[in-house]
Amino acid sequence: MLVIVVLAASLSLTQPGTAQQPSPFDLPIQEHVYPNGLRLLVLERRDDLRVAAKIFTDMGGLNEVPGELGAAHYLEHLMFKGTRTLGTTDWDAEAPLVERINTTEAKLIAELNRARNDIQERGVFHDYSHARSTPRADSLRAEIAALDSAVSQFRDHGAMMRWYQAFGGTRLTASTEQEYMKFDINLPRSRVALFLRVEADRMRNSVFREFDQERMILVEQRYGDLNRLTTPYYEQMNAVVGVVHPVFWPEGFATDFSQYTRKFQRELYDRYFVPNNTTIVLVGGVRFEAMVPLVDEYFGWMPRAPEPPRVQVVEPEPAAERRLIFRSSDLAPRVEARFLMPGVGHPDRPLFDVILAVAESMLKDALAAAGIEGRVNANTRVVHTTRFGVPASLNLELILRDEADVEAAETVLLATINHLATSPVTEELLGIVKGQLKADWYRTALNADRLAFEIGHFETMDSWRALQPYLEARDAASARDLMRLARRYLVAENRTIGVVLGPEQGSVDATSAAGAGAGAGAGR
Amino acid sequence: MKLVAVAPRLGLALVFVLIAPFPGRAQVFHHPRDMGFGDSRFGIGNTAMFRFQLENGLPGFVVPDLTVPLIQLTAFVRAGRGDDDHQGVAEMLVAAMRRGPCWMGASGFRQAMNRMAATLEIHMTADLTEISFNVPAEHAEQGMRVFSGIIREPCLDREGLEAFRRPGGEGGGTPAFPPPGTGNEPGPLLRDGSLQLAVDLFHAKLFEGHRYDDVITEQDLTDLALDDVEDFHREFFTPTNMVLAVSGAFERRRILQQVDQRFADWEERRPPRLRNASRIETPPRQTLRYRAGKLQTWIVIGHELPRVNPRDIPVLQVMNYILGGGHFDTRLFREVRDKRGLANDASGFLEFNVRGPGSYTFRTYGRHEVAQQLIDIIYAEIDRMQNELVSEEELFVAKGALIDGDFAMRFENGVTTARTLAEEFVRYGTLDHLIRYPDRVDDVSAEDVRRAAQRYLDPERMVEVIMGR
Numbered sequence: 001m002l003v004i005v006v007l008a009a010s011l012s013l014t015q016p017g018t019a020q021q022p023s024p025f026d027l028p029i030q031e032h033v034y035p036n037g038l039r040l041l042v043l044e045r046r047d048d049l050r051v052a053a054k055i056f057t058d059m060g061g062l063n064e065v066p067g068e069l070g071a072a073h074y075l076e077h078l079m080f081k082g083t084r085t086l087g088t089t090d091w092d093a094e095a096p097l098v099e100r101i102n103t104t105e106a107k108l109i110a111e112l113n114r115a116r117n118d119i120q121e122r123g124v125f126h127d128y129s130h131a132r133s134t135p136r137a138d139s140l141r142a143e144i145a146a147l148d149s150a151v152s153q154f155r156d157h158g159a160m161m162r163w164y165q166a167f168g169g170t171r172l173t174a175s176t177e178q179e180y181m182k183f184d185i186n187l188p189r190s191r192v193a194l195f196l197r198v199e200a201d202r203m204r205n206s207v208f209r210e211f212d213q214e215r216m217i218l219v220e221q222r223y224g225d226l227n228r229l230t231t232p233y234y235e236q237m238n239a240v241v242g243v244v245h246p247v248f249w250p251e252g253f254a255t256d257f258s259q260y261t262r263k264f265q266r267e268l269y270d271r272y273f274v275p276n277n278t279t280i281v282l283v284g285g286v287r288f289e290a291m292v293p294l295v296d297e298y299f300g301w302m303p304r305a306p307e308p309p310r311v312q313v314v315e316p317e318p319a320a321e322r323r324l325i326f327r328s329s330d331l332a333p334r335v336e337a338r339f340l341m342p343g344v345g346h347p348d349r350p351l352f353d354v355i356l357a358v359a360e361s362m363l364k365d366a367l368a369a370a371g372i373e374g375r376v377n378a379n380t381r382v383v384h385t386t387r388f389g390v391p392a393s394l395n396l397e398l399i400l401r402d403e404a405d406v407e408a409a410e411t412v413l414l415a416t417i418n419h420l421a422t423s424p425v426t427e428e429l430l431g432i433v434k435g436q437l438k439a440d441w442y443r444t445a446l447n448a449d450r451l452a453f454e455i456g457h458f459e460t461m462d463s464w465r466a467l468q469p470y471l472e473a474r475d476a477a478s479a480r481d482l483m484r485l486a487r488r489y490l491v492a493e494n495r496t497i498g499v500v501l502g503p504e505q506g507s508v509d510a511t512s513a514a515g516a517g518a519g520a521g522a523g524r
Numbered sequence: 525m526k527l528v529a530v531a532p533r534l535g536l537a538l539v540f541v542l543i544a545p546f547p548g549r550a551q552v553f554h555h556p557r558d559m560g561f562g563d564s565r566f567g568i569g570n571t572a573m574f575r576f577q578l579e580n581g582l583p584g585f586v587v588p589d590l591t592v593p594l595i596q597l598t599a600f601v602r603a604g605r606g607d608d609d610h611q612g613v614a615e616m617l618v619a620a621m622r623r624g625p626c627w628m629g630a631s632g633f634r635q636a637m638n639r640m641a642a643t644l645e646i647h648m649t650a651d652l653t654e655i656s657f658n659v660p661a662e663h664a665e666q667g668m669r670v671f672s673g674i675i676r677e678p679c680l681d682r683e684g685l686e687a688f689r690r691p692g693g694e695g696g697g698t699p700a701f702p703p704p705g706t707g708n709e710p711g712p713l714l715r716d717g718s719l720q721l722a723v724d725l726f727h728a729k730l731f732e733g734h735r736y737d738d739v740i741t742e743q744d745l746t747d748l749a750l751d752d753v754e755d756f757h758r759e760f761f762t763p764t765n766m767v768l769a770v771s772g773a774f775e776r777r778r779i780l781q782q783v784d785q786r787f788a789d790w791e792e793r794r795p796p797r798l799r800n801a802s803r804i805e806t807p808p809r810q811t812l813r814y815r816a817g818k819l820q821t822w823i824v825i826g827h828e829l830p831r832v833n834p835r836d837i838p839v840l841q842v843m844n845y846i847l848g849g850g851h852f853d854t855r856l857f858r859e860v861r862d863k864r865g866l867a868n869d870a871s872g873f874l875e876f877n878v879r880g881p882g883s884y885t886f887r888t889y890g891r892h893e894v895a896q897q898l899i900d901i902i903y904a905e906i907d908r909m910q911n912e913l914v915s916e917e918e919l920f921v922a923k924g925a926l927i928d929g930d931f932a933m934r935f936e937n938g939v940t941t942a943r944t945l946a947e948e949f950v951r952y953g954t955l956d957h958l959i960r961y962p963d964r965v966d967d968v969s970a971e972d973v974r975r976a977a978q979r980y981l982d983p984e985r986m987v988e989v990i991m992g993r
Contacts, residue, residue, distance in 0.1 A: 168928025213865030301549030
């Protein structure tokens with residue numbers, strides 16, 4: 001039996017302030033890179049009874065193609081469906097059925113290619129629900145459904161989660177963003193081998209079961225996104241801010257979900273889930289010397305694979321201010337300015353965290369001084385994520401109570417941004433902001449799971465080695481640095497303005513107009 | 525029942541060793557059951573070393589944790605929404621505490637919080653209030669002063685009252701909903717929809733007319749008097765009616781000196797009148813329908829959870845863990861998501877209160893056309909829990925998850941340890957139930973689970989909130 005007294009007693013022996021830290025952001029991370037390219041990062045906290053364990057793969061939404069957006073996220077879901085040894089009651093009996101599904105799907109893809117000019121979607125947005133097909137394609141789909149049903153008799157649901165849970169695993173999650181896919185667990189430290197056993201299996205032997213059921217879960221999650229009033233507006237803003245870069249694309253349009261195939265998912269899986277594209281992060285009560293051979297036991301057998309292709313897209317330099325007018329009867333009126341900014345790895349990126357917080361504080365004061373009722377939403381979010389290894393955007397949004405204030409609010413917004421470029425921020429404000437960023441970081445670092453995420457995330461964006469200098473650069477930011485930043489980036493040519501207003505007076509409802517023209521059958 | 529005793533009953537080990545396409549090496553495929561994890565079941569040792577009590581009777585727990593230079597101060601108070609005599613009084617006090625100590629002024633408080641980089645969170649249930657203050661260690665002394673001021677001297681003034689009453693303010697934000705459609709009537713069209721809104725509507729219906737009703741009407745706001753809020757604060761915010769949790773990067777002796785300096789002169793006037801709330805007699809099953817112009821239908825199904833003896837909580841949690849306990853391998857999750865692709869989630873929520881009834885709800889959401897299927901599956905799985913024994917494997921997984929997972933995580937670090945001890949003490953006045961929790965979970969049998977399902981679930985008395993098309 002483990003007892004918490006052990007933890008507390010060891011802590012209580014240490015006097016405050018006696019920990020000698022060369023930097024307030026000291027991160028004693030230890031690294032081992034295996035011959036097959038797998039990277040292990042360990043941050044020991046020897047008093048911890050548990051360990052936060054994460055496995056990051058350097059792939060995500062950036063690696064998708066238009067028409068199959070959301071495929072990386074879908075792959076993450078499929079990787080919960082088990083392997084040849086977990087999730088099945090009889091792999092020997094199941095395997096031939098799985099193979100028949102794959103060959104039948106190959107015939108379906110061939111049929112859809114053959115009939116491409118007959119079934120090609122030629123309508124525009126209000127026609128999208130036409131699911132064109134051919135009799136042979138329908139027949140092949142029915143065959144796959146029947147085979148899927150036959151496979152289900154061998155299904156052992158939940159096996160990829162069950163044993164983690166049985167042995168004390170918590171916070172089991174997975175997520176896929178533009179630049180990474182990760183699987184997480186927090187375990188008693190004596191059971192870290194379970195993480196290695198399950199994740200090595202998931203990485204090499206996933207079987208894509210319940211393919212169509214899970215496709216509908218993607219639809220459900222997308223519906224959940226679209227139920228939020230702000231989603232359509234933010235997606236339109238992303239589409240205006242970014243011209244070509246996939247970082248600005250959403251996690252799949254409704255028309256994409258029906259396009260996913262096992263073949264494409266398998267190609268993604270085989271290409272990216274290789275040891276030389278993978279990082280394991282452990283934070284907690286484990287010892288690095290013990291972890292190196294243990295990880296080797298479970299992952300060392302994997303051969304190094306060809307280096308996966310990397311996204312080479314570069315967002316072109318904007319030449320003029322862009323402006324979006326979004327009309328909505330539900331969304332609160334607002335005005336927003338977005339600016340393209342560099343990604344993690346660029347020396348200017350840490351300063352954007354500082355200028356963001358400074359701008360937020362100044363905008364709150366400026367709104368109050370102007371007598372405008374509203375609130376400030378300052379962030380660097382694109383879709384769900386706030387940091388990227390590629391250029392993304394800094395977003396300053398004023399959400400207003402009264403639409404009549406939109407024009408005045410835009411004046412306040414632009415004047416505040418201009419002030420950042422022309423006058424140094426006060427040392428007092430800068431000190432407050434840096435103090436808050438530092439405290440926020442400590443709140444992150446206290447939690448082993450959140451710290452492990454930051455380490456892995458930096459590795460996929462740039463390098464885990466960039467994390468500590470990133471934090472130190474924020475802490476060293478000067479008023480002069482921020483003014484230079486504002487003059488370089490917060491300029492009109494790099495700006496996209498978004499304005500949310502109510503419906504135009506006397507406007508014709510687009511949906512009913514389109515419906516009248518398109519005739520019966522259009523729309524969902 | 526110990527893990528080592530259970531494992532053999534799960535069957536013989538299946539060890540797979542497949543030859544990998546890499547010379548001389550093979551992937552390891554031990555089944556997780558056979559990896560030798562049988563010797564760890566989390567338990568609590570001596571907690572006396574964490575305990576302190578001031579001379580005025582204020583108890584607390586102090587747990588140093590030097591991981592990062594932060595200090596966490598938390599106060600649990602035996603007072604909640606159900607303890608006031610006029611609707612909105614307790615909520616108004618929370619709003620006042622968020623404006624800081626009276627001697628600082630709201631503006632001075634905001635500035636001080638910014639300068640210290642401190643955070644304040646206040647959470648109030650029907651019978652408990654949690655005030656959490658987090659501050660960098662370098663500001664420990666000032667932080668302790670502000671923290672005690674928030675608790676002891678919140679600013680109960682007219683300005684705060686008006687802010688509370690204002691539309692969009694903390695008190696004025698309670699929406700007034702039109703009456704629902706019942707039976708098969710479609711119900712009124714809401715401007716927005718969400719699972720949280722459906723949960724709020726469920727609670728409003730369940731606790732309608734009860735002390736734990738948390739809906740604040742326009743009339744309640746009009747009737748709200750500062751004197752009532754002052755009386756409420758004076759009665760319930762007293763040294764012996766609260767428990768402190770102190771954790772973070774400090775030296776124990778020094779932090780206790782600061783606690784003493786800020787709280788020891790707080791005199792106990794008289795013990796508060798802690799009343800138990802009556803139970804709810806839920807009428808026969810009823811359906812409340814609302815329309816929302818969204819892409820999904822939200823469903824909340826549930827009823828009252830009577831006051832549960834703390835000794836019975838482990839079996840209830842084991843039962844709910846298997847049925848719908850908020851993870852990826854529950855019976856509900858498998859049925860609605862894995863097997864059928866109907867919904868992203870379907871989970872069961874146990875909401876306990878200490879001095880009165882709570883609720884037991886099942887929540888899910890999905891495209892409109894599958895809503896009825898989702899409801900049917902929830903009832904079918906409840907029926908299975910009440911009429912069939914859970915498997916040994918389900919029991920084994922649930923026990924491991926609750927003891928070595930959820931319970932152990934409550935002692936993950938100094939902050940969570942102090943919080944867990946203080947919350948337990950404020951609820952029950954003892955740590956006995958906490959200390960015995962792992963053994964009580966371990967003792968749960970399949971028959972116990974079935975009995976708990978029969979006792980705490982009643983499909984004939986469910987309130988159904990359906991918000992969709």
